[in-house]
Amino acid sequence: MHRWSKLFVPTLREAPADAEVASHKFLLRAGYIRQLGAGIYNYLFLGQRSLNKIIGIVREEMDQIAQEFYLPGILPREPWEQSGRWTGMGDNMFRLKDRKGADLCLGMTHEEIMTAIARNELRSYKQLPQIWYQIQTKYRDEPRPKSGLLRVRQFTMKDSYSFDIDKAGLDKSFDLHDAVYRRIFTRCGLKFVAVEADSGAMGGSQSQEFMVYTDAGEDLIASCPKCGYAANTEKAISRLEPVTEMEPTGDGTPELVHTPGCAAIADVAAFFQISPASDIKCVAYMALKRGAAGEKDSWHGVAAFLRGDHQVNETKLMGAVGAAELRTMQGEELAQYLDGPAGYLGPVGLKHDAKPLGDGLTVVVDLSLQGRRNLVAGANKADYHLRNVAPGRDFTWTLLADIRCVNEGEACPTDGCAGTLVVGKAVEVGHIFKLGYKYSESMGARVLDPNGKEVTPIMGSYGIGIERILTAAIEQSNDTNGFWLPASIAPFTVVVTVTNVADATLRETGEKLAAELEAAGLDVLLDDRDERAGVKFKDADLVGIPYRINVGKKAASGVVEVVTRSRASSVDVAVHDVVTHVKSRVEEDALLTAVDA
């Protein structure tokens, strides 16, 4: 049994000014963590205890489908060289040299290492499938650590990797993870959603994120309350209302119109008396193409054309052209790739490459412009626009692709669904995706199939952010006084608060109760500090323990109070009934969270 009087739980009455989001403030105030540097935190007793509970759940569930490994955190250069990610990872990778000058890095993920093991050891289809996982510290030199434990440079991740003989096998491994992840997050008491996601720089096909809605989150999720469609806005699609086309003028072919001072979409719309949806907007980018082995990285001009009322989705654009990075064009680059001044750029008459990221300009046109007519576009000439512009007839492109952001209120993309999308902020707690052959291929993993033919195993990769589970749980359950965690991941399930330790009856009742609760298998903290009752109540409310037993004056007549933090409710219970009462409380609440999820 833990006695508060002997523990180091440095609670803070006020949160440091640095802390902005709720979980950050409360982790600090509750004495769970202390900051050491930007994105680097010490985990103290309560914090580590909660994280250990989360890890326990993750391990228990993962053990149902996978084998636990433990790989090094410090890694040699070679495997990363082989996969192409030594350069591909860029500045996010912490790099160091050993005394001999050899390159090393701190592990930010372990595809390469797991694949190297597979390559060295797996020989036959009979050994597949394999799913290997680890729970381990990751290091990433984030450009901008923030929000306490939400975005840090050192964190704990459960990462697993599957190796299958074929796509059907990968589907199965993926589905196994999907099911296990749902159990894990449910057991951790999180209200989560699984959403379609972009596969990003890791490469691969199907990709699914597990998100918890919170304003502290960094991702935007579009979802349909009607049919359950949910996707990261990096990937989300929607159906657009048909646009009423403008009437053509003259012979219906592009006509040059003097439009002085109409550099902005709003000006153009006002000038022509049209909706911005009938204007074509141009956004010019420079896109980074990663050089293959032996080649250098290079930057290429990209012009994105879309409806005037739409925003470019840079993730989608990067995916469409195959860029590793994107930045907006600077002054001289505009002149190099395009003919007109900013504000009057248009697609008509623009020369473009046939393939993306060549020597010339890559022109990408958003799908929403397909089939449109009588549009207004910049004329690539100061103070002039063209009207009666029709995509396909008046200009062509390198790529026609979905490169826009969906907006709240647009129609759900699901066939037959009449819902409209809502957009909300969320934090990513897990991610599963089908890697495909990227690593097994580049690193030369091969096994023999039943016909004795050499085949490349297909891989999946699956992550869970341990600290993020804690953070998300706090974000979803807090008030002005502190937060409460589900019993499954709280550092303690119940705190027995002896309101006055000077009173021998109270002290003894508290001791006895705590011992009984512990004997019943509950994680008990006995608050035996020589503090005023108010101080202990405040601390108890702050530190995330879901249940509290107040041992006070009524103890003399054999009664104590059982307080449920989440509901701020208190009931009097006879001392001899406390254990059964608390146990059933814990069980009921666990069921409730499971249903909510």
Next chain:
RNA sequence: CGGGGAGUGGCUCAGCCUGGUAGAGCACCUGGUUCGGGACCAGGGGGUCGGAGGUUCGAAUCCUCUCUCCCCGACCA
């Protein structure tokens, strides 16, 4: 990296503009009175004002450089 803000006892901050012996509340230590929602009284300890350089008789305060942290934009668990 670009833009904005902040570094003054453990925490929250004042002082800086207009240089002149470093402050408050909370926390901590001692004694006493208290004891169910962050008590009260009395006494006490603790700060080279992020660092370096400069201006000045004199710098927390003015100037230059630098480090660190936070927030807003490009990455991800």
